[in-house]
Amino acid sequence: MRISGLHRVGLQVPDFERARDFYHRNWGLGLIGTEGQQASFRAAHSHQCDLQLCAGDEARLDHIALSVATEDMMRSLLENLERQGHPVTEAPRPGRRQGEALVACFDDLDGNRVELVVPSESDGPAAEATRDGEAEGPLKLGHVVLWSPRQTEQEAFYALLGFKVSDRTHIGMSFLRCNTDHHSLAFVNSNSGRTGLQHLAFDVGSIDTVMRESARMRDEGNPCIWGVGRHGPGNNVFSYYQDPAGNVVEYYGEMDVFEDTSPVEERFWGPEHKGDVWGISGPPPAPFHD
Ligand SMILES: [Fe+2]
Structure with a gap:
């Protein structure tokens, strides 16, 4: 019994129009649609809303959504959370976004809003094309990394949903998996x-x-703030940028994938590891500092 993946991230942004244009025109996500001050995007290989933007007073995380295969599994996970003393704030109801059959909500231990989603087959309009004749843009939403002052407790909370720790680092990061990807969720100690x-x-x-x-983003006036390099944990090639609201967003490739059945030992990356195994990128810049 476990969740099957990261389904969506929702962000609040103060300058909605600028952020919407960035994610569509520069970042290369398909625009599913805009309703008032809310926009939905999807990646090229996705059948659902992967990123939702809504207007707000400040740049902040609005929610994360995790997918679960069936309604029965959703209800079992919610019952288990409640048994462990974690209240469900919104009971299962039909979803309203593209690719969302059923949705329920609860808060994690840091007060992040978490939505649990049973996906549907894509039933909405195709996303509007992004950059004519160029790369098809991001293939899928891969992972989200959250600051936390109670990382150990958060890891235990997300273990109730089936997450397992893949790797840890000496600077207080933990990388959690819920499917064959090395990580879909990570915490960084604050x-x-x-x-x-x-x-x-x-x-x-x-x-x-x-x-x-990375070259295209630079030429369009959005230079990489860290990278291109290759991470130790996950082995993925990374490059980080900032959206107009200041959110850090990553293009990555070639992340480690585990066989579903093989046991994976938690790995620790000590101080000899500087974040980039190539040694090209230097230390992470200010937006990565607590
Ligand atoms: Fe990352």
């Missing part, structure tokens, strides 16, 4: 009490695509 989004990440496929997209 000594200052910070919660919410550290970064979100989209899989663009290969190292070649990461490099090409």
